[in-house]
Amino acid sequence: MKLNKEKALIVLAIVVIALVMIKFSGPKKTSEVCDNMLDDNSNGLVDCADEDCSDWPGCLPGPSDDDDDSADDDDSSSSGG
Ligand SMILES: [Ca+2]
Numbered sequence: 001m002k003l004n005k006e007k008a009l010i011v012l013a014i015v016v017i018a019l020v021m022i023k024f025s026g027p028k029k030t031s032e033v034c035d036n037m038l039d040d041n042s043n044g045l046v047d048c049a050d051e052d053c054s055d056w057p058g059c060l061p062g063p064s065d066d067d068d069d070s071a072d073d074d075d076s077s078s079s080g081g
């Protein structure tokens with residue numbers, strides 16, 4: 001039957017097109033560089049705002065300067081260091 005051959009060609013064409021689309025639109029994930037103040041992966045989030053940088057040491061909340069019980073800013077009047 002001629003129709004089957006044409007069908008097979010159409011299916012083959014669809015498969016080829018699908019593979020090409022996957023190749024070009026596949027996992028094209030650019031990782032965020034966490035210290036360049038740019039949105040490297042174009043997801044609208046820059047550096048520490050991007051969840052890709054959640055493990056980046058520079059994005060982790062550092063220890064507070066206030067290391068005593070009083071609620072003052074220990075930076076302003078520290079004697080020596
Ligand atoms: Ca960045």
Ligand SMILES: [Ca+2]
Pocket residue numbers: 032038039040041042043044045046047050
């Ligand atoms: Ca980003």
